[in-house]
Amino acid sequence: MKARSVITLFATAYVLSFVDRQILALLIGPVKADLGLSDFQFALLNGLAFALFYSVLGLPVAALADRMPRPPILASGVALWSVATIGCGFSSNFWQLFACRTCVGIGEAALVPAVYSFLADIVPPARLGRTLALFSLGSFVGAGLAFLCGGMVLAALHDATSWHGIAGWKLCFMAVGLPGLPLALSIALGVREPAGRVYAQTGHAAGPNPSAWAAPRYMARHWKFFTLHFLGYSCTAIILFSLMSWTPALLGRGRHFSHQDVGLVMGLIAIVCGCGGVYTSGRLIDLLASRGHADAPARVGLTGAVAAPLFLLAALSMSANVAFVLLLAVAFFFASFPMPPSALVVQQRVPKALxxxxxxxxxxxxxxxxxxxxxxxxxxxxDHVFRTAGGVASSLGWVVAGAAVVSALCIAATRPYLRNPEPANG
Incomplete structure (x- = not known):
């Protein structure tokens, strides 16, 4: 299979992964009403239930991806999270939905680390920035489709009513989970490892296979840089994920948008502004790098970390819905900027095998x-501090503003390290 076809399959998987993880944000109203949840319980379902095993299992799965063929790992992950998403539609209480969301996270843990290393093997370095940016578009296309399709399904079923005894929000989960199953089969049958790649079980080596302690040792040697990098971009993730997770509640509660209108607004913003921001970010990195700026990723990431909160806070101060939506769209555009540089720096400055x-x-x-x-x-x-009708707006504003300060300081502090090539191959 040609590289372009492989990239298309991986991008499609990334789209579906975000459809499956993001659909819950749109369904906050009917899910809370049907299962009797608080905002904090919903946050557990939308955040911790998914993130716990997604993050923890990502490390051993990534170690396997550095040592074994990646297509079977990817196909298994896609199949697992798709089945788990369908299982969300059969959940009847908090803990069942929590367990299914956990399995979604387990499946998705297999995707991004393996894909990043695979793309770095098949894409020339000069094009890697824009390729990772194009791959990252899948997150916003997926989130946008989740909002658009979910909003239409709920509107067709008159919000929280049922179809043949099945609640509308449950049907949404079932519908978005199904397409992943044929995609998993396509990856398993159609994608092959690049020629000459080293993995442990073959006994054929173009170079040494890394030991289990190679990654921790490399991290320890360059701990200052990686601490700043990981913390800085994790705080930019707070900005982006907070917008994606809580803006639907903000529109529905504070602005009294219908589910269909929330889905339409969020879907268009995610697809147009999110994708536009990621693509612009990748092109800016390549452009600045071609002009000799070794710290190009940090410059672009820092721009997003500073600009997105400013436009969000401006949006929250607007009483007119049109002005609010326009400023929110610009905030999403800049909130997507840090995605390509966060991934690119790791691929460029870490030994290939790690x-x-x-x-x-x-x-x-x-x-x-x-x-x-x-x-x-x-x-x-x-739930506990800003308990008025506009509490979501206050909570969102304070959390995003605090994350912006930390992220800006950390990313700015990585710039001297990026100008020094030593950590890349040390």
Whole structure:
């Protein structure tokens, strides 16, 4: 299979992964009403249930991806998260839905680290920035499709009513989980490892196979840089995931949008602004790098970390819905900027045999700090601190503003390291 076809399959998998993980954010109203959940419990389902095993299992799965053929790992992951998403539609209480969301996270743990290392093997370095950016588009296409399709299904079923005894939100889970099964089969049958790649079980080596302690030792030698990198971009993940997870509640509660309108607004913003931001980010990195700026990824990531919260806070101050949506769209555009540089730096500055494990470490930090920690903090503040009708807006604003300060400081501090090539192959 040609490289372009492989990239298309991987991008499709990434799209479906975000459809399956993001659909819950749109369904916050009917799920809370049907299962009797608080905002904090919903945050657990939307954040911790998914992120816990997604992040923890990402490390051993990435180690396997550095040592074994990656297509079977990828196909198994796609199949597992698809079945688990369908299982969400059969859940009748908090713990059943929590267990299914956990399995979604387990399946998705197999995707990104293996894909990142695979792309770095088949794409020339000069094009890697834009390729990773194009792959990252899948997250926003998937989130947008989840919002659009979910909103239409709920509208067709008159929000929370049922179809043949099945609640509308359950049908949404079943519908978005099904397409992953044929995709898993396509990856298993159609994708092959690049020629000459080293993996442990063959006995054929183009180079030494890394020991189990190679990644921790490399991390320890360059701990200052990687601490700043992982923490900085995890805080940008708080900004992005908080917007994606809690803006639907903000539109529905504070702005009184219908489920269909929420799905339409969020879907278009995610697809147009999210994809536009990621693509612009990747092109900017390549452009700045071609002009000799070794710290190009940090410059682009820092731009997003600073600009996105400013436009969000401006949006939250607007009483007119049109102005609010327009400023929110710009905030999404810049919130997507840090995605390509966070991944690109790892691929460029980590030895080839350790790329998947370091990508998994980045995803662990993003999931536990960005997705789980940020979402739970907003849910807690909304339940216990800002308990008025506009509490979601206050909680979202404070959490995003705090994350922006930390992320900007950390990313700015990585710039001297990026100008020094030593950590890349040390």
């Amino acid at each position: 790329r998947a494990q370091f990508s998994a470490t980045l995803l662990l930090c993003n999931a536990m700090i960005g997705l789980s920690g940020g979402s739970m903090l907003i849910g807690y503040l909304d």
